[in-house]
Amino acid sequence: xxxxxxxxxxxxLAVHGWSGTLLGLLLYVCIFTGSIVVFEDEIDSWSRGQIAxxxxxxxxxxxxxxxxxxxxxxxxxxxxxxxxLADGNMRYLFHTHETDQETGRIVEPIVRMxxxxxxxxxxxxxxxxxxxLPSDPGGALRNFWVDLHVxxxxxxxYGIILVGVLGLAMMFAAVxxxxxxxxxxxxxxxxxxxxxxxxxxxxxxVLAGAWGLPxxxxxxxxxxxxxxxxxxxxxxxxxxxxxGDQEAMIETIxxxxxxxxxxxxxxxxxxxxxxxxxxxxxAAVNAIQITNYDSAGAKIMLQMDPSPGSLAPQTLAFDGVxxxxxxxxxxFGQAPSIGSSLLGIIGPLHFGNFAGLAxxxxxxxxxxxxxxxxxxxxxxxxxxREKDPLWRGFRHWIVVTVWGLPxxxxxxxxxxxxxxxxxxxxxxxxxGFLAGAVVAVGLGxxxxxxxxxxxxxxxxxxxxxxxxxxLMGGTxxxxxxxxxxxxxxxxxxxxxxxxxxLLRKARPAVSDREIAPxxxxxxxxx
Amino acid sequence: MAxxxxxxxxxxxxxSDAHRREGPLFGMMSYLKGAxxxxxxxxxxxxxxxxxxxxxxxxxxxMMGAAHWLPEGDAKVDNIALPVxxxxxxxxxxxxxxxxxENLVRGVAVMVGLIIGHVGMLLAVM
Numbered sequence: 224x225x226x227x228x229x230x231x232x233x234x235x236l237a238v239h240g241w242s243g244t245l246l247g248l249l250l251y252v253c254i255f256t257g258s259i260v261v262f263e264d265e266i267d268s269w270s271r272g273q274i275a276x277x278x279x280x281x282x283x284x285x286x287x288x289x290x291x292x293x294x295x296x297x298x299x300x301x302x303x304x305x306x307x308l309a310d311g312n313m314r315y316l317f318h319t320h321e322t323d324q325e326t327g328r329i330v331e332p333i334v335r336m337x338x339x340x341x342x343x344x345x346x347x348x349x350x351x352x353x354x355x356l357p358s359d360p361g362g363a364l365r366n367f368w369v370d371l372h373v374x375x376x377x378x379x380x381y382g383i384i385l386v387g388v389l390g391l392a393m394m395f396a397a398v399x400x401x402x403x404x405x406x407x408x409x410x411x412x413x414x415x416x417x418x419x420x421x422x423x424x425x426x427x428x429v430l431a432g433a434w435g436l437p438x439x440x441x442x443x444x445x446x447x448x449x450x451x452x453x454x455x456x457x458x459x460x461x462x463x464x465x466x467g468d469q470e471a472m473i474e475t476i477x478x479x480x481x482x483x484x485x486x487x488x489x490x491x492x493x494x495x496x497x498x499x500x501x502x503x504x505x506a507a508v509n510a511i512q513i514t515n516y517d518s519a520g521a522k523i524m525l526q527m528d529p530s531p532g533s534l535a536p537q538t539l540a541f542d543g544v545x546x547x548x549x550x551x552x553x554x555f556g557q558a559p560s561i562g563s564s565l566l567g568i569i570g571p572l573h574f575g576n577f578a579g580l581a582x583x584x585x586x587x588x589x590x591x592x593x594x595x596x597x598x599x600x601x602x603x604x605x606x607x608r609e610k611d612p613l614w615r616g617f618r619h620w621i622v623v624t625v626w627g628l629p630x631x632x633x634x635x636x637x638x639x640x641x642x643x644x645x646x647x648x649x650x651x652x653x654x655g656f657l658a659g660a661v662v663a664v665g666l667g668x669x670x671x672x673x674x675x676x677x678x679x680x681x682x683x684x685x686x687x688x689x690x691x692x693x694l695m696g697g698t699x700x701x702x703x704x705x706x707x708x709x710x711x712x713x714x715x716x717x718x719x720x721x722x723x724x725l726l727r728k729a730r731p732a733v734s735d736r737e738i739a740p741x742x743x744x745x746x747x748x749x
Numbered sequence: 750m751a752x753x754x755x756x757x758x759x760x761x762x763x764x765s766d767a768h769r770r771e772g773p774l775f776g777m778m779s780y781l782k783g784a785x786x787x788x789x790x791x792x793x794x795x796x797x798x799x800x801x802x803x804x805x806x807x808x809x810x811x812m813m814g815a816a817h818w819l820p821e822g823d824a825k826v827d828n829i830a831l832p833v834x835x836x837x838x839x840x841x842x843x844x845x846x847x848x849x850x851e852n853l854v855r856g857v858a859v860m861v862g863l864i865i866g867h868v869g870m871l872l873a874v875m
Contacts, residue, residue, distance in 0.1 A: 231849050238800075238848060394841050447837035456812065456833035463813035464829055466875055475825060555830050560822045562830025569834070 232403050239399045240604045246392045247601040248624050249375065251594055253389050255628055256372035257442070258590025260365075261575050261583050265710040267309045267365040270639060272697030272711065284313075284511070285493040287343035291315055291336055292516065294345075299334050300517055306510040310361070312346060313338045317516075318353065330354070363648035364639040367656065368632065373449075376653065380454040387450015393443035396600075400432055428599040431592045438589040439596075445573035478557045483520035490521055491546040499548065500525040500539045509536065519544055524552060534577045535567035598625045620667065626677035627663030633684035634659025640688075640695045678725050685722030689715035781854070788853040795857065799847040803860050808840040810867035817874050 227235060243250075260266070288305060292315075299317035308314050318333040331353035337346045349357065358366065367376075374382025432439075461472040473479075490513065497508050506528040514522045521543025529536045540549040555563040571577035575586025598621065605618035638655020642648045666680065667673050692715070693699060703711040788795050815832035822828075832839075850856035 227849070228851075231851070234796075234848060391837060391840055391844075394837060395844060398841060398845065444837050447840075448834060451836050452833050455809075456836055459809060459813055460816055460829050460833055463871060463875065464816040472829070476829070553824065556824035556826035558824035560824035560827050560830070562822065562827040562834065563824065565834055566830055 227402055235399045235403045239396055239403060240600075242392050243396055243597070243600050244604050246389055247597055248621065249385070250389050250393060251597045251601075251624065252375065252628055253372060253386055253446075254393075254442075254590060254597055255594040256368060256632070257446075258587050258594060259632070260369050260372050261586045261590065262710075262714075263365050263369055264309065265714060266368065267362055268708065268710050269692075269714040270364040270636070271310060271361045272692060272695075283494060284497065287313070287338060288315065288493060289490075290343060291338060291345065292317070295334050295336075297517070299332070301515060303513040303516050304510060305513075307340065308337070311340050313340050358649045360643060360648050363643075363652045364636055366649070367635060367639075367652045371632075371656075383450050384454055385450075387447050387455075390443045390445075390447030390450055393439060394447060397432075397436055397439040397443060401436065404429065404433075425603055428596060428603055431599070432596045435589050435592045435596060438586075439593050441572055442590070442593070445569050448569055449573065476556055483515055484518065485515065486519045487517060488519040488521070488544050490517060490543055491523070491541070493523070496523050496541050496546055497525065499541070499546070500527060503539060503548065504530050504537050506530045506536070513543060515543070522549075529571065529577055534571045535564070536571075619673065622674050623663055623667035623677070626674060626681060627660060627667065630663050630677055630681050630684065631656045631659030633681065633688065634662070636688060637684065637691060640691050640697075644695065678728070682722045682725035685718045685725065688718050785854050788857060792853060795853055796848070799850075799853075799856055799860060800844055803864075804840065804843045804847050807843050807860055807863050807867075808836065810864060810871070811839050811843070812836050814867040814870055817870060 284305060292300075292303070295317045298319050301319040302317075304314075304316040304318075306314055315336040315338065316333060317336075318331050320329055320331055322328070323330045333351065333353045333356065335347075335349045335356065337348075338344065339346055370376050372386075374386060376382065377385065457472075458469075461467060461469050465471040465475075493511065497511075500508055504527045508525050509528050510526040512524040512526070514520075514524075523541040523543050525539045525541070527537045527539060535554075538552040538554070540552045541547065542549060551559070553559050553563040554567045575582045601621050602618060605614050605621065608614035609618060635652050635656035638658070639648045639652045642651040662680075663677060666676050698706070698708055698711050700712055700715070702708070812832040812835070815835075816828050819828040819831055847856060847860065850859075
């Protein structure tokens with residue numbers, strides 16, 4: 224069923240196709256990397272080669288924290304964060320706020336400590352400004368892939384805003400896809416025709432698009448929100464609602480605690496507070512924040528994992544001295560509200576982490592389906608115009624990008640594993656990606672069998688990666704099995720399976736197998 | 750010959766129709782016809798401007814304006830949070846309207862009306 228007249232349908236189809244063609248390559252990069260970094264925590268522990276400890280900070284925190292805090296200047300007690308790292312060690316951040324004398328800006332002096340979670344020994348201590356915090360070498364691969372997705376590795380805020388624009392384009396593509404396709408719901412239940420011509424490829428595009436539609440709308444909406452909210456939305460709203468007075472806005476949103484009693488007073492037993500929070504929420508504690516530690520005005524905030532059956536995680540507030548439960552702290556504002564509740568579910572909906580591995584797997588699968596829809600849409604659009612050498616050339620480079628992106632990501636992983644023991648992987652991982660991209664472009668310069676060669680290169684790297692990881696000192700499969708490091712095992716096996724699958728699929732893919740002559744298809748597509 | 754015919758036509762249109770041509774309503778109608786002609790003859794450019802920069806401006810203004818007419822809620826933040834949250838949705842709706850509207854004059858009028866209305870409201874309250 225179509226809601227549009229023929230003229231409108233043509234107009235919608237033109238914008239659907241052109242916007243997809245112009246922004247499609249970037250959109251593909253964004254969607255593909257997004258699908259992969261759904262597993263960012265698992266990738267992090269896999270790349271570190273360590274058994275992951277799954278967030279929860281446990282219930283025996285109090286003593287080790289107090290011992291560590293004794294070695295920190297009181298001025299840093301203003302705000303303290305406690306959380307567990309992927310390698311199982313504990314991280315304490317003590318920080319305060321000061322006005323920089325030269326620039327007049329607010330800066331955050333910080334003391335960062337990493338402690339062995341078993342012995343409580345300080346493994347690392349760093350002091351300085353938050354803006355100068357050294358990057359964690361072990362997390363270089365995860366951070367690079369996440370940056371690639373979040374801001375296309377461009378400077379902030381341009382990259383994030385560009386990704387927001389891509390989110391808007393994806394939203395329009397999804398909505399207009401429903402409107403221009405007359406039988407979208409019927410075709411969702413019809414298998415693709417096995418034709419080797421354009422019609423078969425179009426069937427696959429429609430099939431994947433129809434099933435992925437709700438997911439595409441959710442991801443595009445939440446992605447566009449993340450792209451615009453911080454850099455555009457909030458500043459504009461502060462201008463509109465508060466006449467540009469950002470302090471007044473912050474006061475409304477997070478509140479200002481006046482007359483804080485800074486008289487020294489011992490903090491309530493953290494372990495009791497943690498148990499109290501867990502019994503109230505039914506979930507484990509993800510992180511702890513303490514404001515004005517060791518004073519009568521102290522507050523303890525527990526950031527919980529999502530409770531069973533709940534999308535958004537809770538934050539529970541306690542008095543820092545008496546341990547009295549003060550209620551659930553809303554994400555936005557100082558009291559529960561519709562706006563805060565809706566904002567709270569944006570993150571879980573975008574990251575797909577609300578139901579553990581099951582939801583992450585669905586998000587990965589649907590994300591890859593959307594990447595396929597984007598790529599196949601561009602290939603269809605250019606196939607219809609391939610009599611023009613310009614379009615034919617563009618089509619070739621779409622194929623290079625589709626296969627070159629995973630190849631460059633795999634090369635960045637190779638660079639990470641090789642440089643972790645000897646150099647700074649924060650530098651070499653992006654350089655590895657660049658090298659991979661250059662190689663992919665080089666392979667694409669010869670127009671014949673580009674796809675087959677890139678597929679073979681991807682297969683070789685997928686098969687080599689687990690071996691390389693192990694050779695560079697990563698956890699062995701036996702150690703992973705005994706220690707419960709399922710992430711390491713699963714990602715290695717997935718890479719091997721993907722490598723074998725790519726090797727086995729010797730027949731040319733969609734882009735190469737469509738043979739001339741092409742049956743012209745009347746627009747609008749049915 | 751042609752000049753004579755033009756004169757004759759002018760003469761025929763005097764009399765009872767004269768007051769219509771000189772009234773303010775006729776002036777406005779004539780202006781709108783001219784505007785319609787301009788929009789139709791530049792339909793593609795107008796559509797681009799409507800769907801591109803105009804849609805963005807209207808979306809931003811609708812978001813900013815909503816802070817003043819949406820209920821604040823008990824926490825006094827709903828009027829800030831909901832418009833920021835709805836920004837992508839507002840953009841898509843305005844964009845779809847700008848693209849789907851067959852009558853360009855009406856499309857331009859709606860968009861310009863939204864801009865003027867919201868700019869006026871924001872200037873009054875800010």
